[in-house]
Amino acid sequence: MTGSKYIDYDRASNIGRRLIKDEENKNFGLLIICGINLGLRVNDLLQLTFEQLKGEAFIVIERKTNKKRQLKVNEHIRDALTFFESDLTYQMGGSAFTSQKGTIYSPQHVNRQLKKYLRGNFSSHSLRKSFGRRVWENDDYSDRALICLSQLFNHSSTQITRIYLGIKQEELNDIYMSL
Known part of the structure; x- marks a missing residue:
């Protein structure tokens, strides 16, 4: 990132x-x-x-x-x-x-x-990104949170939001392993 x-x-x-x-x-x-x-x-x-x-x-x-x-x-x-x-x-x-x-x-x-x-x-952008990460974490790392954040941040896709928030594939894999 x-x-x-x-x-x-x-x-x-x-x-x-x-x-x-x-x-x-x-x-x-x-x-x-x-x-x-x-x-x-x-x-x-x-x-x-x-x-x-x-x-x-x-x-x-x-x-x-x-x-x-x-x-x-x-x-x-x-x-x-x-x-x-x-x-x-x-x-x-x-x-x-x-x-x-x-x-x-x-x-x-x-x-x-x-x-x-x-x-x-x-x-200053770090504060905005921290807000986004907190929303995503508080919603159990859900796609729903990414969709809402994507709209809130005016991103064209949730993939852009993932990149913006610095969400890496390893983190996504960890989520699956924690189930």
């Missing part, structure tokens, strides 16, 4: 929560949590506001495809948001992913920070 790789969901979640709780880089920790739980491309992720994240669900129009997508805010994101309740930006519903200077992170900044905190060949 070329390009960025996925990161283990639990590892990414732990790093995101640590960054939030230790207040080392709260907004970036939230970006990691949202990235692995929403499966958005980085440009769509960076446009999210606290107003959207405070709700049960929200709609984004994906910049790359111009398609509407409804997303639900899960318990992992809600738990992370509790650490922001006293922040003025949170209270006013402003941009969720801003630097200390108040500017929205750039995709390049996100990639640099991911390499720093995750230590490896990770990029």
